[in-house]
Amino acid sequence: MTSPSPIAEPHRSGCPINLALETLGDRWSLIVIRDMMFGNRRHFRELLQGSTEGIASNILADRLKRLVAAGLLTRRDDPTHRQKAIYSLTEAGIQLLPVLAQLGAWGRRHRPTTPDLAIRAQLLEEGGPALWEAFMDELRHRHLGAPDPGTRVLARLTAAHEALAAKTA
Amino acid sequence: MTSPSPIAEPHRSGCPINLALETLGDRWSLIVIRDMMFGNRRHFRELLQGSTEGIASNILADRLKRLVAAGLLTRRDDPTHRQKAIYSLTEAGIQLLPVLAQLGAWGRRHRPTTPDLAIRAQLLEEGGPALWEAFMDELRHRHLGAPDPGTRVLARLTAAHEALAAKTA
């Protein structure tokens, strides 16, 4: 509450990588973004119960608050249910897709991933920036009300994942 | 110290993004990698005093230990000084460059960066994957003993940064 210096300097440095890490450098923020992008989860309960990692509800509430404050998400009321809230990605949030794609590509190569969860990272890597742009346009449609680009990138990623998940189940 | 279950499952899930975050999802790990890549820092003291973010020595020691354990760095003795240690990037560590490039590109667009620190992210983004590969070959030369590719990507990035830093100083 107190402000000891005239103008508080909240940042460790002006380095782009550092500033990105100040916003995203924890174990959960990008998991939430991931689930919103690839799982199309928009409600608190969906995010809470959907992720296999099992985020705690207070952590999720805190992250959603921070991500909204940081301008990566917006929160609005759900017209169909007075108590529901809908979270949407902003343009800045959508532009995290290449970061997630590279992170997934790296994880797939260097960490012990499971096949059904790695397939999306693989398709995203093989598709390259062109596929990322198509996916980002789909996200702009779903989250920002942009016109439907007509592509089905998310549907293809999801189908590939579910086909593999069914095999191993 | 105790192992309550027969075989501990240390991972929250087998998702590539999650596994990458389990290794890199904190406020310092990628800062250390960044300084080793772009600042060519190889010693504990260089990493400690070089970064503008001011990492604490115990945190740095902990991160170096973890990154070595995770296979992103190696540690060896410095032949010129019995007490010095030299840290090197492994191939897995070097392959984090595209992640850092995307993270920097995002930070430059969406966070309040300072010009002299943003120029490297800009050049890296404009250069694209071809430039990244050249830089990674330089890193393989410096850290893994691969033949000198003869390129000067790091030198160009550093020169651009220092030119801007001199202006604003």
Next chain:
DNA sequence: TTAACTGCTTGCTATTTGCAATCGGTGGAT
């Protein structure tokens, strides 16, 4: 009326973070 569901909070403990000081050892200069 009731029961399931909504986003989110609370109380609690365990872990992590960050700061400041310091450690035992090294090696160059005097």
Next chain:
DNA sequence: ATCCACCGATTGCAAATAGCAAGCAGTTAA
């Protein structure tokens, strides 16, 4: 031989954060 700056860390401590379990007040459909 003695000093002293430097080496990679470690320690003690306070503050912040993470994570678990339970619960909140309000909403909706049955």
